[in-house]
Amino acid sequence: MRIHPLPAFEDNYIWVLRQPRGRHCVVVDPGDEDPVLAWLEEQELGLSAILVTHGHGDHTGGVRALKARWPDAVVYGPSRERVPVVEQPLEEGASLSLEGLDVSCRVMEVPGHTAGHLAYRLGDVLFCGDTLFAGGCGRVFSGTHEQLSDSLRRIAALPGDTLLYCAHEYTLANLGFALWVEPDNEAILRRKLAEEEKRSRGEPTVPSTLALELATNPFLRTAEPAVIAAAERWAGRPLNGHREVFRALRNWKDQDYD
Ligand code: ZN
Ligand code: FE
Secondary structure, eight states: OEEEEEEETTTEEEEEEEOTTOSEEEEEOOSOSHHHHHHHHHHTOEEEEEEOSSOOHHHHTTHHHHHHHOTTOEEEEESSSOOTTOSEEEOTTOEEEOTTOSSEEEEEEOOSSSTTOEEEEETTEEEEETTEETTEEOOOSSSOHHHHHHHHHHHHTSOTTOEEEESBOOHHHHHHHHHHHOTTOHHHHHHHHHHHHHHHTTOOOOOEEHHHHHHHOGGGOTTSHHHHHHHHHHHTSOOOHHHHHHHHHHHHIIIIIO
């Protein structure tokens, strides 16, 4: 399977998936139809399915127009939040076989950013939308901090070589906050240099691997003594367990960094 990024808006990535000689492809979170239609035409491909992670407009805004052009494309998405364009609502553990791809797709419910947010797992690849970002995570909108903390812990338990395809290029800003939390973490300092180089060449920093996130992403490091100590300093009180540390980190970033 090949995966291509189509940049959209300021900093979104729409991901398209295809087999090397396939005639159809699958698109994840088409917030805008234009880059998708242009790419399909250029590649002479049809569209067999649309995977939606959650209902925000920057992930769904192009679905109607793509459906108008490719009426047979099936639109999959969350069942626990209302997303009007979704035709096939999905639940945890659902398994999809997608026309044009020879890898099967597993559904994970990862609520928190929104109440019904989904991630799609195809082999060692995870499309995680706005749940986990490279170096950071999504904000809490219609879900809860507890949900997002638990969802990140589930993602953290996947194999370390899992490739994480998130939906935004926020990496450099996220690593800046990661260094507020852990100024002496060598892995974050090294990663920041490497990602800055990619950006200066105009390349995406996404995907990353779960192993790299575990070493550098504060929101996956809520059991690390240095991270707990920093979160406690900001909160001004002792914090107990992943959820409390996570909530303090998320509030710290929302209030003081972003
Ligand atoms: Zn979103
Ligand atoms: Fe988004």
